[in-house]
């Protein structure tokens with residue numbers, strides 16, 4: 001039977017003809033490219049509107065070629081029996097910083113496409129994401145991508161998936177998202193193998209708030225998955241946890257262009273707008289119901305994403321503080337996952353202490369502020385959240401090493417630990433083990449899957465925060481992959497290391513380190529700063545100190561020669577322009593006493609080149 | 612108070628001759644290799660451009676004239692004469708005006724010396740560059756050591772005043788080797804020497820070779836040591852430096868170049884020449900660099916000026932500083948204040964004098980110390996940026 005569905009005034013599709021699925025994978029395994037092919041095959045966009053990774057709509061996503069925010073699309077797919085199906089696809093990010101996006105996407109679907117790059121095999125985020133999908137009882141379709149590549153080894157990767165994850169791969173689909181090979185088979189598998197959603201159209205409305213963002217035309221847009229009942233324009237709704245009540249202005253779907261529909265029914269995924277002022281008024285995981293006929297029980301909700309890395313953001317030009325406040329406020333409208341509060345630094349003046357989901361998230365927010373709001377920033381040393389247990393029984397959460405109270409008042413300090421899963425080809429195992437041991441890691445598990453080792457380590461987050469990932473990639477020539485989650489807090493022998501430049505402490509460079517690692521970090525920091533701070537007209541001592549005790553020092557020698565040999569009548573303009581450039585350059589530096597420190601030195605100083 | 616403070620700069624004219632026999636690998640001057648230059652036509656064009664300049668300056672007294680290049684000693688004496696006659700027709704040229712010409716020390720160039728003298732040139736500046744045969748070849752020079760020494764001797768016999776240039780801080784040059792070479796040079800020197808450290812200028816053949824690692828140049832500490840050795844030897848020989856790279860017996864300084872460092876006004880004629888005119892209403896002029904384009908423009912419009920840019924008082928203040936602090940005598944802080952509309956920052960001066968890089972002189976002027984002159988770019992940035 002051909003299911004009748006007028007295109008102009010779409011009414012809810014019957015449950016049997018709906019399939020909801022997330023596309024999950026390790027970073028770069030081709031989720032967004034597969035989404036492109038699915039959209040194309042189902043006619044969601046014309047050839048002219050199509051571009052690569054069309055769902056990655058933010059500038060930053062397009063430039064970096066990565067997905068940051070999960071995106072939803074409804075596809076109309078005519079199965080080979082002639083029946084029309086409504087497929088709701090959610091493309092998710094692969095990077096570990098955005099794991100919470102995957103989590104809530106999975107909650108809105110019944111099944112997942114597990115994409116594995118057939119030339120790379122199972123990686124750390126493949127595991128992390130598939131385990132999440134298994135946990136929420138998803139039906140999982142393994143998809144082996146990139147089989148067009150000469151290096152693709154679909155057979156080996158099938159074995160690996162069976163061995164490491166325990167998924168049956170006998171009916172895995174082999175595709176090339178790039179060339180379009182095998183895409184039809186993916187669509188058929190979705191219809192045949194994924195369960196249709198359950199729900200009751202006549203029951204009181206019950207919908208899961210999956211995501212929300214601010215749109216400059218529409219205000220707050222809310223993405224929902226309807227469980228029971230229906231949503232229609234004009235309906236009065238209520239958010240069960242936050243308590244807010246609204247009248248629905250618009251109800252619609254993405255294909256991927258926004259399109260209004262008459263109603264969203266059970267099993268469907270779509271959006272609404274309701275003159276909601278701020279994204280903060282909407283809580284991800286909240287239950288949306290009818291105001292006058294609420295559903296009996298709310299959904300369990302999600303744990304909110306917790307920032308784990310904190311750093312200070314300061315305007316290079318101190319007069320731009322208010323602009324920065326404005327910019328951070330605006331960004332926060334669309335990204336509830338980062339936190340901020342005002343911070344004052346003796347060296348840098350007014351700024352904000354911000355919390356992020358990870359370093360990539362930090363980098364992205366910083367880049368957006370610099371680019372979209374045109375504010376040059378100084379980013380200070382990232383720090384994790386320490387728990388300080390005071391002798392008077394108080395516990396203080398410390399986000400900023402500069403806030404460290406007098407040590408005599410501290411009984412002990414706890415730091416966060418993570419559980420890290422690392423997958424690495426055999427030959428690099430030695431270097432990875434060394435890296436983990438150097439970073440105070442404790443091995444939990446070491447297993448093999450073919451020629452790859454799967455390593456589980458417990459590590460202090462503060463050893464991982466700045467450059468662990470870079471180091472991991474470099475010691476394994478890019479072959480190791482890494483995923484982690486926070487496990488809890490443990491007592492550590494932690495001390496604050498301050499850095500003095502030209503005898504003056506620079507609070508923005510102070511950091512908390514483990515006592516056993518302090519000297520090494522101090523030395524590395526001083527060496528790095530020696531490279532990063534340009535020579536001045538006088539010599540500059542750089543010291544790392546704990547309490548009053550200097551544990552490492554370097555000296556930047558004074559500039560010996562910097563003069564133009566020839567300067568006559570024809571050279572004046574050029575020399576003046578050089579001076580003007582120096583004036584400009586000075587604006588990009590902050591003065592600490594008499595020393596100019598370049599704005600990017602604060603982060604760069606933390607990157608250690610071990611070896 | 613006068614705009615010039617205690618400097619009272621001269622007014623001068625710079626004439627650019629853009630042709631050379633070959634392009635030296637270190638050179639980023641506006642020089643072009645061309646053997647068939649219609650000198651009469653160029654003489655007429657230079658004269659026309661000078662006429663145009665006269666309209667901009669109005670009547671003035673000229674104290675200095677300088678023929679630079681390129682290689683002005685490729686000019687026929689008649690061409691030089693025509694230009695000088697034109698200048699004398701347009702402006703009042705002081706009786707004791709300094710008239711310099713840059714020359715290469717090949718025997719062919721030397722053959723024109725007496726003609727230049729007869730045309731009115733009274734100071735010759737020779738591009739000797741090195742007294743080491745190997746290094747002369749490395750520098751791509753067309754003359755030998757002997758030719759250079761002969762040219763110096765002839766120049767000394769022909770002109771009341773002469774100078775020559777040397778380039779040092781060459782690849783692998785030791786302090787001792789340079790000391791020996793410089794001492795020898797001083798035996799031949801009259802009362803003026805220009806001693807330049809080799810600089811790798813962008814877009815020269817040396818820049819390309821250097822990037823490829825074909826040679827190294829002395830690093831900061833060695834080049835500082837070479838510089839200091841240079842100052843000591845020249846001072847000992849009675850030719851102390853009066854500017855970063857220029858040495859003279861007191862009173863024998865190049866007046867024309869002093870005019871630049873005193874930030875005075877000057878006309879720039881010929882391809883790629885720069886001028887500064889107008890006193891406090893300063894304008895920078897710049898002519899077309901390419902000889903053909905310049906010539907066409909002059910013949911069509913009467914001048915080769917490509918751009919006239921007003922220089923604001925604040926810019927003049929900076930320009931005056933970056934030129935003036937090159938001199939041992941330094942700058943007049945009142946002149947700076949008159950241009951900038953505000954005095955120099957006292958705390959910065961204090962810091963730099965504290966570091967021994969600047970000095971306040973008894974006559975009220977502010978000068979870079981010898982150490983300060985070695986890092987003048989950074990001192991200027993610290994003082995003005």
Ligand SMILES: Nc1nc2c(ncn2[C@@H]2O[C@H](COP(=O)(O)OP(=O)(O)OP(=O)(O)O)[C@@H](O)[C@H]2O)c(=O)[nH]1
Nearest residue numbers: 027028029030031032033066067094146176177178
């Ligand atoms: N050769 C080949 N390249 C592919 C294929 N599918 C994707 N790619 C390429 O792999 C890279 C990553 O593709 P994306 O679709 O952005 O991967 P993703 O999984 O969405 O990445 P994240 O969202 O950052 O986790 C891009 O350069 C794609 O062009 C394929 O089938 N064959």
Ligand code: SF4
Nearest residue numbers: 631634635638642681
């Ligand atoms: S002779 Fe002088 S101007 Fe000509 S190329 Fe050589 S250095 Fe340059």
Ligand SMILES: [Mg+2]
Nearest residue numbers: 031032066067
């Ligand atoms: Mg993607």
